[in-house]
Amino acid sequence: MIDLFYILIFPGFLFLSIFGLGAEFLDRKFHARLQNRIGPPWFQPLADFIKLSAKEEIVPDEANPSMFRMMPILAITATVTAFFYIPLWSAKPLLSFSGDLIVILYLLTIPTLTFFLGGWYSTSLYSRIGAVRALTQLFAYEVPLLMSIMAPALLANTWSLSEMAVFYSIHPILCLSNVLGFTISLISLLGKLEKVPFDIPEAETEIVGGTFTEYSSKLLAIFRLGIDIEAIVGASLLAAVFIPFGLNLPPILGFLLFVVKVLAIICTLTVLRTIFARLRIDQMVSFCWKILAPLAFLQIFIALFLKGIILR
Amino acid sequence: MHKVVIPIGPQHPALKEPESFSVTLSGEKIMKFSAKLGYNHRGIEKACEERTYTQDVYLTERICGICSHSHSTCFVQAVEEIAAVAVPKRALYIRTLIGELERIHSHLLWLGVAGHEVGFDTLLMYSWRDREVVMDILAMLTGNRVNYGINTIGGVRRDVSPEQAKQILKAMDTLEERTKYYIQIATEETTLIQRLSGVGVLSNKDALKLGAVGPTARASGVDRDVRRDDPYAAYAEVKFKVITDNHNDVYGRTLVRMGELMEAYSIIRQIINNMPDGPVAVKVPRKIPAGEAVSRYEAPRGEDLHYVKANGTEKPERVKVRAPTLANIQTVAKMLEDRQLADLPIVIAAIDPCFSCTDRLTGVRQQGKRSKNVMRWEDLHSYSIKYYQEHGIDFTDLNKKLAKLLK
Numbered sequence: 001m002i003d004l005f006y007i008l009i010f011p012g013f014l015f016l017s018i019f020g021l022g023a024e025f026l027d028r029k030f031h032a033r034l035q036n037r038i039g040p041p042w043f044q045p046l047a048d049f050i051k052l053s054a055k056e057e058i059v060p061d062e063a064n065p066s067m068f069r070m071m072p073i074l075a076i077t078a079t080v081t082a083f084f085y086i087p088l089w090s091a092k093p094l095l096s097f098s099g100d101l102i103v104i105l106y107l108l109t110i111p112t113l114t115f116f117l118g119g120w121y122s123t124s125l126y127s128r129i130g131a132v133r134a135l136t137q138l139f140a141y142e143v144p145l146l147m148s149i150m151a152p153a154l155l156a157n158t159w160s161l162s163e164m165a166v167f168y169s170i171h172p173i174l175c176l177s178n179v180l181g182f183t184i185s186l187i188s189l190l191g192k193l194e195k196v197p198f199d200i201p202e203a204e205t206e207i208v209g210g211t212f213t214e215y216s217s218k219l220l221a222i223f224r225l226g227i228d229i230e231a232i233v234g235a236s237l238l239a240a241v242f243i244p245f246g247l248n249l250p251p252i253l254g255f256l257l258f259v260v261k262v263l264a265i266i267c268t269l270t271v272l273r274t275i276f277a278r279l280r281i282d283q284m285v286s287f288c289w290k291i292l293a294p295l296a297f298l299q300i301f302i303a304l305f306l307k308g309i310i311l312r
Numbered sequence: 313m314h315k316v317v318i319p320i321g322p323q324h325p326a327l328k329e330p331e332s333f334s335v336t337l338s339g340e341k342i343m344k345f346s347a348k349l350g351y352n353h354r355g356i357e358k359a360c361e362e363r364t365y366t367q368d369v370y371l372t373e374r375i376c377g378i379c380s381h382s383h384s385t386c387f388v389q390a391v392e393e394i395a396a397v398a399v400p401k402r403a404l405y406i407r408t409l410i411g412e413l414e415r416i417h418s419h420l421l422w423l424g425v426a427g428h429e430v431g432f433d434t435l436l437m438y439s440w441r442d443r444e445v446v447m448d449i450l451a452m453l454t455g456n457r458v459n460y461g462i463n464t465i466g467g468v469r470r471d472v473s474p475e476q477a478k479q480i481l482k483a484m485d486t487l488e489e490r491t492k493y494y495i496q497i498a499t500e501e502t503t504l505i506q507r508l509s510g511v512g513v514l515s516n517k518d519a520l521k522l523g524a525v526g527p528t529a530r531a532s533g534v535d536r537d538v539r540r541d542d543p544y545a546a547y548a549e550v551k552f553k554v555i556t557d558n559h560n561d562v563y564g565r566t567l568v569r570m571g572e573l574m575e576a577y578s579i580i581r582q583i584i585n586n587m588p589d590g591p592v593a594v595k596v597p598r599k600i601p602a603g604e605a606v607s608r609y610e611a612p613r614g615e616d617l618h619y620v621k622a623n624g625t626e627k628p629e630r631v632k633v634r635a636p637t638l639a640n641i642q643t644v645a646k647m648l649e650d651r652q653l654a655d656l657p658i659v660i661a662a663i664d665p666c667f668s669c670t671d672r673l674t675g676v677r678q679q680g681k682r683s684k685n686v687m688r689w690e691d692l693h694s695y696s697i698k699y700y701q702e703h704g705i706d707f708t709d710l711n712k713k714l715a716k717l718l719k
Contacts, residue, residue: 035437125318129337129653196431197503205326205429205657277503278431280654281340 006084006094013080019259020228021045026263027231027270034274045228052221060214062123071118072215072222078110079229085161086236087247089254092162099159104237105146111230112138112192115201118223119211130210133281134194134201140288141191141198147296148181148188151303152241161240168244175242177306181299182242184292186265189234190272191288193227197276198284235265315343318653322351326429326657331667333660337653345648345656347641352668358689360631365391365465365600368628372618373459375633376669378421381407381414382611383618383633383669384463389544390607390620391465391628395600401546401588403467408546409480409583410453410462411609412576416487417446418612419569419576422664423494426566429657430507435497442490449483452476467593477584484577491577495570498563508563512647512659515560522646525639526614527572528663530556531564538610550582562662598626611636613664635669 006012024045032039059065085100087093093100112134119131153159155174156167168175191198202210209215215223239261246257279287316337322330330351336344356375360368373384385407392399420443427435447457453476454460462468472480498504514524519532529536537554539547555571557564604621614636621630640663647659700706 035434036441037437125316128316129318129340196433199431200654203431203654205431206654208325274434275501276432277427277435277501277507279503279506280652282652283506 007080011083011088011094016080016083016229016232017225019262020225020232021049023232023235023263023266024228027266030267030270031274034271049221049225052216052224053218055217057217057219058214060122060124063214064121067117067121068214069219071114071121072219072226075111075114075226076222076229078107078114079226079233082107082233083229083236086233086240087161087165088236088258089247089249089251096160096162098163100161101149101153101159101164101241104161104233105149108192108230108234108237109138109142111226114226115194115211118215119201119213122214124214126207126209126213127211129207130201130213133207134211136281137191137194137198137200137284140285141188141292144184144288144292144296145188145192147293148184148299149237149241151181151296151299152178154300155303155307157307164241165244165247169247172245174306175244177302178242178299180295180302182238184296184299185238185242186268186272187292188288189238190269191284192234193231193269195269196273197279199278200281200284203278231266231269232262235262235269238265314338320656326660327667328425329665329667331665333656335653335656340652340654342648342651342653342656345645347644349641349667350671353671354668357631357633360628362627364598364626365628366598368631369463369465370459370461372631372633373461373463376611376635376666377458378418378666379414379611379613379616379669380459381410381462382609382616383635385411385545386607386609386611386616386618387620387631388463388465389609390605390618391600391622392596393605393607394603394620394622395465395596397466397594397596399467400591400594402471402590403592404545405583405587406468406470406472406592407463408550409472409580410450410460410468411545412579412583413446413450413453413480414460415576415612416573417443417450418664419573420446422569422612422661423566425661426508426562426658427504429661430504432504432507435494435504439494442487445483445486449480452479464593466596467591469593471592472587477587480580481584484580488574488577491570491573495567498566498570505563507658508561508566509559510561510563511651511655512562512565512662513560514643514647518646519643522642523639524614524643524663525636526611526664527565527568528614528640528643530554531568532560533558536615538608538615542608544607544609546583549586550579552579562658565662599624600626600628613637613666614639633669635666637663637666637670641665641670 008014025040025042028044029039059068082104084094085096085104115134116131119127119134153164155177156164158164158167194201202212207213212220212223236258239258243261246254249257318335318337320333320335321327322332332348332351334346334348335342356371360371363371369384369388372387373380375383420439424436424439424443427433427439450460451457453472454462454470462470498508514528514532516533519529519534524532524534525536533556535554535556538544539552540554552575555568555575557568559567600622602622602624604619607618607620609616616636617634619630619632620628623629644660644663648656651659
């Protein structure tokens with residue numbers, strides 16, 4: 001019974017949906033203010049969700065209906081599952097074992113794969129080009145993201161988020177050595193969430209809506225909610241790995257601090273997506289491999305250096 | 313790799329008007345590009361022949377939604393040349409003033425569209441916000457934001473008061489400052505430069521060969537501008553530079569347009585400060601003597617050309633419009649050679665296309681048949697009668713009765 005509460009209400013589906021929609025509102029409003037617009041009212045993401053859900057559901061004739069319908073649900077399930085492994089207000093998350101960091105990263109890759117499969121199975125040309133772009137992009141940002149998150153874990157000598165949190169609360173000064181990794185993973189997260197300058201898979205002026213061209217109604221609404229939740233989970237992961245402070249506070253205060261950390265990361269992503277133009281896919285791939293990946297290597301070397309020389 | 317043909321248009325988020333492009337892709341690379349014009353043919357030239365010259369001024373104004381003043385001025389100039397009207401100087405100055413204000417609003421609009429095409433929506437929001445300044449000025453001077461209706465044969469319909477002149481000068485200062493900021497963005501923002509530089513290259517030779525006009529040609533080093541080469545209105549009396557650039561790509565076209573904005577501010581200041589006194593229009597008889605004339609005008613998108621043939625009545629016998637986009641559209645295929653799909657929207661947008669103004673003719677291609685036949689007016693007439701007869705609407709009996717009654 002209590003498990004069902006965890007999964008459906010808190011910190012599961014319902015809480016994540018509300019938090020995700022709230023974060024989407026913050027993102028849109030802040031984006032609008034930066035662009036000198038007024039921006040939407042606070043309930044706009046929820047209103048969009050309800051309105052989309054009420055629309056007629058259209059599945060293309062040539063699409064594989066079961067795959068087409070399954071993908072949004074798979075995307076949202078994977079992101080919600082990943083959230084259970086992230087510590088919220090204490091060092092201990094809901095679920096935890098010695099390799100949970102890898103599992104979170106794995107679960108966060110699934111939405112991108114569902115974008116690919118969903119786009120591929122909808123058989124539209126625009127969707128297929130978008131799908132191939134999504135996968136190409138995955139191979140570009142995933143490696144720097146993994147490496148930059150690996151570095152703090154190497155330093156803490158563990159693959160578990162809770163043990164990492166304990167390690168960094170003993171040595172808080174060592175967090176400063178991970179600033180480079182934090183920057184790299186923020187940029188990679190933009191790629192994961194398909195936001196400008198990496199919104200190449202759904203570039204509307206080139207390929208209409210990319211992967212989501214054929215999606216409509218509830219399926220699109222679920223996909224969009226899935227992306228909102230993915231943003232929350234990604235931001236919480238970065239918060240847990242790179243800014244693991246205040247984990248010994250009382251639950252309510254600790255939880256508020258967690259929310260503030262996540263929203264701060266979301267706002268940083270918003271600023272980044274406001275000030276750049278969209279890159280081309282070849283520019284994006286060469287940027288990730290030629291600049292981000294070597295920098296991530298540098299971060300790993302810094303971690304190894306500190307571990308080998310100073311912490312001995 | 314497997315080749316796919318994807319349709320861009322007639323309905324596509326990158327295009328603001330219906331136009332069909334078909335792109336053959338190999339992966340992300342463009343192998344073949346073809347454009348099909350004619351989705352927005354409105355028969356304006358024919359309609360001009362059915363209306364009086366005064367009515368035609370308003371009709372030609374509606375050829376284009378952005379360079380409306382360009383088309384009406386071009387038409388009016390041709391008619392005035394046939395009728396040998398001496399237009400008052402103040403009227404010419406006001407025409408130039410509106411023309412340059414129009415250039416400012418068109419180029420700011422283009423900057424926003426270009427930003428949107430490369431996914432830089434912040435630039436779109438900023439430049440369109442500042443475009444409102446010039447739109448307000450135009451609304452104040454003429455009463456309208458786009459179709460100004462200020463031209464008339466023999467002059468202009470509204471005068472510019474000293475208070476209005478003051479407001480224009482003030483607005484120019486604001487806009488000049490903002491434009492400097494945009495030039496700074498265009499020359500310093502890395503992702504924007506990466507998306508614009510080296511994209512849509514059109515060499516000087518190709519620009520001349522394909523007959524490119526306006527900023528598209530000037531960004532390829534073609535030093536050509538009707539305002540200087542064949543001055544009309546008050547352009548002979550103002551000092552300005554013709555902006556050219558040797559980048560040959562979309563980046564160069566951006567710089568040319570931004571440079572033209574700065575020139576436009578200086579032209580407007582000179583116009584306001586040197587505007588002569590006097591009447592703003594002379595009376596022209598309704599019937600224009602027989603004759604023909606070609607008029608050229610440097611619209612924001614390039615050289616606009618109108619041909620008018622008069623036959624001594626109050627209606628023209630023939631009006632022919634060559635909008636600047638028609639001259640530029642051929643260059644797009646050249647610019648897209650060996651480029652990527654991601655470059656397609658910005659390359660098309662970089663010529664600042666205005667497809668509705670370009671559509672002069674509709675060719676009917678029958679399904680399954682290769683041959684293309686052009687339909688003449690009589691063919692269209694008989695085709696429409698046939699079409700309605702097939703759909704159960706027949707006026708033949710009524711027409712016969714009408715003919716009898718008239719007898």
